[in-house]
Amino acid sequence: MRRLRMALIWGGFTAALAVPIAAAATSPLLAWRDPVYVAAGFAGIVAMGLLLFQPLLAVGYLPGLAALRGRRVHRWTGGALVAAIVVHVSGLWITSPPDVVDALTFTSPTPFSAWGVIAMWALFAAALLAAGRRRVRLRWRTWRLAHTSLAVVVVIGSVAHALLIEGTMETLSKAGLCMLVVAATAKALVDLRVWSSGANANR
Amino acid sequence: MTAVLFNRRTLLAASGAALVTGASGLRVPARAQGVSPTPTMRGGSNNYRPGAPIVKRIGGGGFWMSGTVRRAGDGAPLAGQRIQIWAHTTEGHERDWHSHGATLTDENGVFRLEMPQIVPAFGQAHGHLAYDSGDFKTVFLRPVMASSKDTSLEAHFVLQPA
Incomplete structure (x- = not known):
């Protein structure tokens, strides 16, 4: 019974990741894009998929990856997330440098670019904070509040970025994945009680 | 949410x-101010290639980019004005030379150039147009298609003397 539950949960998460990717793989837009642009787009989709796992790993909800093991995988997934975004932005840069310059300088005509760039910087900041946790000498609760706040910016920015784009992602599977990411993040935030306990501890 | x-x-x-x-x-x-000049749009000049040749059609065609060119103030149509057009289409990326072409306005200040179907790129189905001949101030436009299934797009220029 436990094994069945585990299989169901993991099956569900694999589907949550695989369905949007598979749907995007059938996009007619792919035919008119060169491999670098296609890779850049899929790196973005993979990043959104990884974003679904991050809060669940942080709290230890995934069966077989509870507590400390979950945290360790959370770190590796965070690294993969940074790598995916680097591939995403580099690929777009190679495809059309002026569009990426516009996005990075917040002068793009498309509002979703700004959301994406905000999410990118928040992601890099969250990753740096994680990498330098021993060096930054913050109190554990303060560190967690900072890291989680940045993660919330990453999630909101990424979801707004993805939803406003007309790209290779299929609309329904994109909205579904975005909803799951928001739900997983909200659930983790509530259960970790980052805000309330953090505020009390600082008094 | x-x-x-x-x-x-x-x-x-x-x-x-x-x-x-x-x-x-x-x-x-x-106020009766007359026709005010069209400002350059954000991102309008992205992947612009100076000196794209005047062509009968860009690639295989099937999509129509059209518009008008008028003079600021009195709004008089401007004939013989060169407009450069480019976009990400079914036949190439914006940066590709073969995605670019130019055309001239007729005596009514109207231009119309056939090009391949524009497809969404960088999140939006959009085209690029430039007035860059120097008699008037350079203007770059970046119109967005209401639907990516549209098979035509319009953009209008009101130019002021350089």
């Missing part, structure tokens, strides 16, 4: 804008 937040944001922005417009409309009297 975010969609709802965004709607509220949009609503707030829209009502704020309406308020400002209404308030300023009360104070500023209506």
